[in-house]
Each structure stands twice: as C-alpha cells, then as structure tokens.
Amino acid sequence: MVETDVVVVSLGSVRNTEWLTGSGLGSGPRGIACDAGCRAFDFRGIVTDDVFVAGDVARSPHALFGYQFLSLEHWGNAVAQAETAAHNMICRGADRRPHLWMPAFWSSMFGVNIKSVGVPPMGEELMITQGSLAERRFAGVYGYKGRIVAAVTFDNTRWLEFYQAQIERGAPFPVEFPTMDRRPENRQPVPAGFPDPSLPTHGPMVTLSGYSPADQQLVFHPARH
Template identity: 40%
Template sequence: MTLVDPNPTPLARLLGTTIGATLAERMRGAGVDFRPKTMVRALSGEAGQVRRAHLAGGEVLETDLVIVARGATRDTGWLAAAGLAADAGGLTCDGACRAISIAGEPDPNIYAAGDVARWPNPLYNDRPMTVEHWGNAVDQARHAAANMMAAPSAQQPYRHLPAFWSRQFGLNIKLAGHTAGADALALVQGSRASHRFLAVYVRAGRSIAAVSFDEARWLPAYAEAVAAGARFPPFPDAIDQPRIERLKPGFPAARPPAHRAAPAPEASHV
C-alpha cells in the first residue's frame, strides 16, 4: 500500500510532526510506502476502472484501488442566508449553544450542536472552537437541550474537553484536549523509540492536551489536569515519572484557504 499525504507526517496537523514521525515509522515498519509532502494530481484508467495515480512531481503509481480521505466541508450557506453568523468555519454560538445572529446577538429560539457549532469553550479561555467528533455531538446536544428547557437567566455555558481514540498498526492512540496553539511538547512517560509513551502539549506554560501511544493507563489523570487548566508539568513530583523530555510539537504551517467546492485532500491510499 502507498500512502500519499501533503503533510510531513501522518496526523501532523492534529499531533504535530514530532509525534507524527512515530506513526510514520510504524507505518513503514508494516510495509507501507509513505509519501509525505506529496499530492495526487489526477487519476486515470480504462473501462471505468482506475489504473493509475498521477503525483504532483510527475511520478505515476500503478493501482487498481484508491481511497481518498478529504475530510468534510460544513454546509453553512443556508444558515448565513437566514441571518445567522455562519461561514465555512461553522455557525457562531454563545456559550449556552445559542446561535448568534449577524447583528451579534444570541437567538433564544435557535440552538446548535455538533460539528457545525462554533462556541467559546470555557476550558480554553473561551476560545471559539468546533469539535468534529461524535462524543462532542452527543454531549453538546444534551447540553443544548437542557438550556432550551431552562429560563433565559439559567442558561449554562458548555464546557467540553475534546477527545478521540484510534488504533493504527497495532498502536492504541488516544488524545484528550485541544492541541491547537501548543508552543511546546513534553514526553512525561515512556519513550518515542519504544513507540510507547505519553506526551503533554503546552501553551504559555499551561497543559492543554495529552496524547498516549499504548500508555492509556496514565491518560485519565492527565486529562483531568488539562481540564483543570493545570500548569506544566501537572505532576512535578511523581515518583514514577522519568526525566521529562521537552520538544517542539512541529505543527505544519497553516494552509492557504481552499476553495469551498473543492477542499484539498488530506491523504490518499493507493
């Protein structure tokens, strides 16, 4: 299998290239031909069957199956046309999940939840964010429904710690928190060489997220520390904690905005 990815490593935009390099190493060890910083420009074939993938550099890969991972594009045009503050990044809401109108006021009759809802998360100093995960969609919908039933004076802010898990090439990967804006990364358990570790993302001295590669037993404690806004390191006196390795996360530079109708693909599996 060949993996063509415009990013330097797998999951580079979520976890950074420092952690992503571990996954790339694991992929290559499993026989995957990983092609970073590369894009598929075209597919061709005969009789309705794909046969070739044409890469940006001119190389042609012979193939009979292509899986394209493009992500999702929010359909918010109809919301903006209805007078709500919506764009390609989502529908702007207040802390109680009420949709914000173009006049800048919350609409008491419209609540939003899930991938499209962009709200100020109190766990991250009211930083506006969207979370594209089913766990958030369930929790936010429950919270929005409770606020719908509550009096205007009893609206409660929605607090959510983003989380996801994935199993890839024998690795159990779990993330708790929001890595965006991290200016430092620290390995607090295990080692990258063993492909088994727990790392904490730091922003301005505060722990904002934690990721585990086959070290999930430590994750709940660090997730609680992240949710509490703990300074780094959250457990400075832990007797079972090795010397902390401080690193740069290595997030790629932001991509220029893609045309709404044709978002740039994240990765292609050939």
C-alpha cells in the same frame, strides 16, 4: 496503476451552511458561531435567544481553552452538545448550562493504540512525560501559555485520565509533577510545530478559529428585509 505498500486516505468534512445565507445568522464555511449555551450569534455577533446550534457545525467558546471558538468534531460532542441545546431551549436564565465538553479521541493504527484529550493543535510546546518516541510507547503533554491543554498517549492509555484531570485543573506547563518512566532526555519541552491556528487547518478533529480579532474567516450575509 500505482503499486504501493500503504495508502493513507485523509478525509475531512464540509459544513453545509449555504442554506443559511441571508438568514442573518453568523454562519460561514467554518460553521455557526454560538455562545457556550449553544445560542447562535447573528451576523453582528449578538447572541440570539431562540436559535440553537449543536454538533460539527457549531463553534463555541470553551473556558478551558482560552475561550477560543472551537468546533469539536466527534460523535460524543454532537450528542452532549445537543443535550445541552435541548436543555437550554426549555430553561430560562440561571437554569441554563454551558457546554464544556472535554475533547477526546482514540484510534488504533498499525497495532498502536492512540488516544488524546484536550486540544493538541493549541499546544505551543510538547513534553514527553513517560516512555519514549523511539519505543513508540509514550505519553506526551502539550502546553499553551504556561498551562497543560492536551495529552496524547501511544500504547499508554491508562494514564490518560490522570492527564485529563491536569487539563481540567489548569495545571502548569512545563510539567512539574513526577511521572513514572520519565526519561532524562525528555526533561525539557520542544516546539509542538503546529501550523498557525488563524489559518485554515487540516487538523482532523478540531478547528481552531476566531481567536485573533484579525481572524475574519466568516463571510457574513446580512438578512434582506
């Protein structure tokens, strides 16, 4: 027996794509690649027109996040993506719509309300725009290639909608707008310090993959005829 004050359990998920082996689809340990309209890619990277994907198992390009193939592991995303997939199944061409869900997450830990929007692991740099880390009450904004791509709040929820609007309009980073409760020590961005996104990540919400042409994480199994 081990005596301890706190136990942190870190749970992940595994995509059950083994049954698709030999189907000819672009499936693998990271899920099934599809276009923004939820149409699955085959193993050659050519989009199918009659196989649709939604939920954790789907990886699709997101226009707001550099067209990276993202798996967004949230209940809300699974429901919204399934609705888009169903819509596109019964619509033709111009009536089809893309799935462009804004990743959002919340949790409450040790009495602290934590929320985020966007894709934090994509961030290269971080700016604390309100409050301070020391006080455990703050808003932080992540930047990637000169744009805001995510925001996180600790006990500062009411500002999150504002930051989401900044992400949606591709606002510049470092942050140019004035914010309430901005501290002098937080005028400059600091490195975000996330691991290389081309390597398998343990991030609990979002798997970044497929960005680099050299990132060949998928195992392709051509269909047998």
